[in-house]
Amino acid sequence: MTRWGFIGFLAVAGCMPDESSHRDAQLTACPGITAGMLPGEPHGKATAGLDSGDEDGRERVIIRYRREDGVTAAQVHQLVGQVTATFRNVPAVAARVTPEERLALALDPRVESIEPDQKLYALGTSAPTALALATTLAGTREYVGELRRVQALEVWDQDGDGLPDPGAVTGAGVKVCVIDSGLDLDHPELRDAVVAARDFLDGDDAPSDRDEERWGSGHGTHVAGIIAARPGLGGRGGPVLDERGLMGVAPGAQLIIARVLNLEGSTHMSLVMKALEYCQAEGAKVASLSLGGSLGSLNTEEGFKAALDGGMLVVAAAGNEGQGLMSYPASDPSVLGVGALDNTDRRAVFSSYGEGLALMAPGVDVLSTFPQGRGSFAALEVGDSRPMSRSLLYAPTGDTWGSLVDCGMGESVASCGEDGSCRGFVAYVHPSAYVRPDRAIVNVMRQGARAVIFASELMEGGAEILSVPQRGTWVPSVTITQAASTVMERQLGATAKLSLRPADYAYMSGTSMATPYVSGIAALLFSARPSATPAEVKAALLSSAKDLGDSGYDEQYGHGLVQARRALEALVGPVP
Template sequence: MRHWAFVGLLALAACAPESSPRTSAQGQVCPGVVAGGMTVRQGLDGNQPSRVQEDGREPVIIRFRRGDRTQASSVTASGASFTASTGAKVGAVYRNIPAVAARVTPEERLLLERSPMVESIEADQVWGALGLTPGLLAPLQRQVKAVTPMPEDEYTEGLRLVQAPDVWDADRDGVLDVGAPTGEGVRVCVIDSGLDMGHPEFQGAVAANHDFVDEDEDANDRGAQGQWGQGHGTHVAGIIAARVGHGGDTGPRGTPGGMVGVAPNASLLIARVLDLSGQTQMSVVLSAMEWCESQGARVVSLSLGGGNPTRSSVEAFRALKDHGLLVVAAAGNQGGPVLYPASDPSVLAVGAVDANERRASFSNVGMELALVAPGVDVLSTFPRGLGAYAEMSLDDTSPMSRSLLYSPTGDTAGRLVDCGLGDSLASCFEASCDGFVAYVRPGAVPVSEAMANVMMQGARAVVFGSDEAPAGGAVDILSLPRIGRWAPAVSVNQAASTMLRERLGADARLSLVPVDYTHVSGTSMAAPYVSGVAALLWSARPELTPQQVRDALEASAKDLGTGGRDPVFGHGLVRAKDALQRLP
């Protein structure tokens, strides 16, 4: 699973008194240009990576011994007192497992290891968001929406693919059917980066929230200084429960009503556990899980993970299942084995497919995989104004384009110049410090480095094509770091790339408008589709057990691979209407 966008690399600045560009063996550097910027990787304390503690203490999870009939909570209470008596800093005391989270010095750890009360001391692993990349344009352009809004315009491709409208809008009039399962009465807990609480799509949707990073009751996706986080949790939550007709700003061609979630009347519980860099610790997630249970959640949606199973984590997930909760987790985006906690036996692991029901190339595989759901080019909510609607024109044509995640907005124009791979300060053919629009083939260097290179040569906007990456090069995430000075940037599909290469030297114009939505790809997007469908099932039948819900989801899934369950698609594509029909 690749991290979303924090690939912060270089701070490049050229401030020369002369008006002409400086040249060297490395190429041209325009005077007065500032490009890129240093990104400080922030952790749970807002400054340091999550496992680095300023006081030198190590974060751990301490397990205590208990008898067969001893309640975990009573063992933990006495264990917490003992742990604190050693000088260790106790951060969390768990109810479902006989353990506490603490920060310890080497001396304190030695005292704890020698105690007969202590069963084991586990590493408090770093986990992270499982986002991948902004949605890339499909090989074929999408059909432009009709000028007159239709009742179903809020229904995204992914929503239709999982049959959600078939459950609550059978007549397709854009109005929720009376008496249909809509998620009403079901609480879904989203453990993620928090939420843009002011987004119109979530008005009346949030039943409770808690920030486990800043330890307060404001789980907005923001840091202590007010800066926005990654938007990961806002995107995930919209897939589950965006409200009908509550649209935010969708741009000049967007649908006024915005979008609809799979379970549009479900209640959201928002647990912020990811810091501004998209990291957290296992202990924080375990605390959030117990909070979800205390708030009456039926479904827990986890689009995060990392590390390995421990006795404490396995017991914690089993306890939620035993207590009536279904945990749904993203399988991961490396194309390799299903990652933890999706691979946990008590967790339902979800992989990703595209709109044509083909496996996403990044989606992890393995026999632990239970289901797949839409995870490619998924449209959903985003912190207000941080998404961008892009329009590009070149002479008399308007090739379809998509803004890079976190791209600056505004209008830019200039001559389209071939900048090759963007891998050096000499990459732009016919560069000019008067300004131009750079055409770059991604893959040789990280996007942030390519951006800085071409901006230093005079580019005022950048277009990334979709040519094949060079031999040995991996196409980087088409996203800009959240910190730094960047030019507006877009990506285009392969057909548009071919056309642009034939018109190098023509005048290009880019317009990027801030909106409240964005397209993103990843198994992080697939998991909340399954969470939403599970909420629909519980909305129809509140008495169901987690196992009954899971059985119905798996038995009704559309088989996409070899007959029966397979490691690529699991049981298949989740289908809401079919799942309801398979309920006992």
Template sequence: MKRWVWLGLVVGLVACDEVEQQDCTDTSVSDSALPKVGFSSRASSLEAEEPASLDGRQPVLIRYRRTLSAASATQAAVDAVQRTGGKVTTRWNRLSAVAARVTPEERAKLARDPNVLSIEPDRPVRAFTRQAAPILSGSASEYTEGLKMVQAPAVWDADGDGNLDASAPIGTNIKVCVIDSGWDNRHPELQAAYGGGRDFVEDDDEPLDYDSGTQQWGGGHGTHTAATIAAQLGSLGTVNPHEDSNGVVGVAPGVELLVARVLNVRGNGNTADIISALEWCREKGAKIASLSLGAPDASATEEAAFEEALANGLLAIAATGNSGEDPNVTGVAYPAGYPSVVAVGAVDVQKKHGSFSQRGPEVSLVAPGVDVLSAVIVGAEAYSLVETDGREFESNSLAFAPAGSYKGKLLTCGIGDSRSACGQEATCKGFVAYVDRGGVDAEGNGLTFAKKVDFMRRAGARAVIIGNNDPDDGVGSFTLGTAGEWVPTASVSFADGSALKAMAGKSTEVKLSGVDYVRLTGTSMATPHVAGVAALVWSARPSLTPPQVRKLLEDSAEDLGTPGRDELHGFGLVRAKNALEALGSLPTTP
């Protein structure tokens, strides 16, 4: 008897080993119909990659003292860098400054020059044509919750009929420059508003959120923020079944949109490009610059650039950052932290402060920044459907999961920590894998969603369902982290996950359909709401100065939280109708 028990165990071990070695990597559902996505808009933060070193050199920003004219001081800086052997990459005559790449030894030589005012790292930053006539008609159901919160429809569609009111301020003749990750020029929401752009990442005049080397589209961060400002009525993008078929409309649909790309498809950029973009925006006649990006520390050269922009008529509006829940983070990100910049925090639809929104005395205003619906890269996001035995479950697609549909037998696979987790029923013929969130792998490392899905795909799964492990978090909004050879993957709530496990063996369908819009959360989403309201006010009275526009927005904001200005909400929630009413009492200047 003992021999048979032992033999049985051996057979069992061999069978498990065969499953473990099984690799079904050729069974993944094709995502060839989708654009190649390099950075999901649902996977953003203020953490940026370090700039790569070239020949031992690092990027720096150098400011020279103005002993003569600004241009002469800048040329002196260029000459000084070249004498040490460094390489100048950009020069800004107005700032008497240059961007350069230098070795530590070359930097030390420059630091000894008494005419050098400052040398600082070119720190990384990140994300948190002619204009056609604006589209005048659409549907009132395009008015998002955020749009209503900032009172935009009350300004230009007082009767709520879905048509722009004649002579109402809509941002006409105001140029708004979005300094971000570029845009998707195929998206119907932005084509009428686009007035030109510049790509500071690839150094050309086509600021697409696209890497021409890898031929990958980015995550649509810049498209999302730009559309919050300038999306058009009745533009007919592809939406999920629960949203209006016309898409969305921006806060100021009459503006001329300028696009300055400073972030690559992974959401990373540098300070030098922001300074150059700011100068380009001003030269193109922009009144407003919207920056949903930043870095945790200040830059003296960057601060000088924003001061110079303000002095020359450009109002910069920037996000406070999304690290508000980090106890080690105090204050706001930069450029939002500079006095010359309007710092914008985020609230939800109940006007409650978003816990992620960075706080501090620098906060000027807040705006909607939780689950904000706007445009993204065409077809890059997905609407998900999970159905088992005729019952449909609420679900979310995981970022970077490809569109596609598969129907097959549901197998429960524990925490999905290996290719053998689904048992001997898992074959390369295909199945739907259900796994629970959480756990660690064989080496004791945390099991990411990417690891789970990769194990399931190699075991033969053609689709994956991930159940949340926190009853309070609902369906959850998760990411696979990067583009890859994935299968359609969706998440469900803890309660629905328990129900699905009880239905193991049933026929189950997982379907992901590409859409052109997505709900995102962050101070990045709040910032363009304020930029749009500023454009409405400015279009009502073009003679206003940037300080006047800022004061109007702050004085007319809806006070939230502690009475008066506070570190969570600044002066309060930006309100377009209130600001225009306040404008009516402001004397006109000759």
């Protein structure tokens, strides 16, 4: 689930486009220009096992049976024709039922309850918010600044050479289950990390975040890299990263990949419950869930408690709604809920909070692994200045240039005024609550824009520009910092040069990005003391966190910023 900031739009926009952009895509102000989505353009097929077939009138439900009746799966199949999942830890099954079948089940004395098989969503945005962007990396280290903030380097890189110290605690021997969208299985930083995998959508053991037609969001690849990207195995990352790439917070941990999110970033609770059981059966000590959005029930609470009682610590994202109510399952009493901090250690404007929030971790402008060649790094030059910029995900790569033209909010095909030229220019667009970014890009493209620069203007609710749709015709597009936006106002009319280079990494923001920091640090603790219980690891994490906000625990920041070294010392004693 992505938060709609005051101009934010869903990362799944490529699959749910503004219909007006379909109708008007060919009605260009300049002749011969194709912009945005074409009418009737395919957007990818539904993912098997999730939403396909709902048009037949069946509803996805979870049916709970009374324990004393001991109903078997075979009996359930007789009662309900389309059982989609059975559970070991909960006396329930998931099924697709017609209204008539649901009524018959409700009248069955063996049935305790029938509840919707609720939807959950990925909890990461796809690009920086309008908050100040982090300083660009110099390319001389294999790790990013967030690892310093959470003290990971004090655990396994005390000599500061960018590699784990001999004999240091790196998460070795600990399995972390990433319940997410799958990943790029061939990414050089992750190939050696994966020890088990299951795709709960396609029903196979190859949880790739793509189908034969297109890639998904890249969400799972990004999350997995934050946890366990390997040292010395970098992909394409120049000029931001050197050839060694980057490292995860627990670079020795083993990953179990459980794919439950489809290409649009959504799933159902029954798949998450099955994934939890799978993770536990595979020996995971930590489960990392950068997803949420539903409400808890007796079934789900029993499922998460069974995971905890079985020795697995479950960590989940608090949500991106910016409100005082966390998403589920982060709000579950058996789950460790994690909120996101910006690069000044303030709660990110999008990060949800509330009763039960446990910890905070970096969650704005986080650099991590991404499907190979699907990320991009931007370089922008305007006159004599070089403003910091971030490319919108899925924007086309390449070099372009043109006169910088103020196009207002990009609300119409006349927004660039007389300075707009069919010969080509670079559009400077001001975010608006009333114009979707993809709509603004289409409008300025139709006036001849070769590229788009989105300003960062903090207003109520913040500003988010997430991505361009993955299908259609677009131009290179970036967002810039608030400080750069102020300078840009004085550069109108100057020549703007924009370069987007393909990369195997990307910057993303969200509580999705904060969660794997906590999951990785939990893996470090289990690695240092394999006999530790989830309760002991949780206590160490909470007692050692860096206090933020009001003194002591508070609902805005929980116990504070997770700290790896301090948590390790709380669990095992002084670290040399």
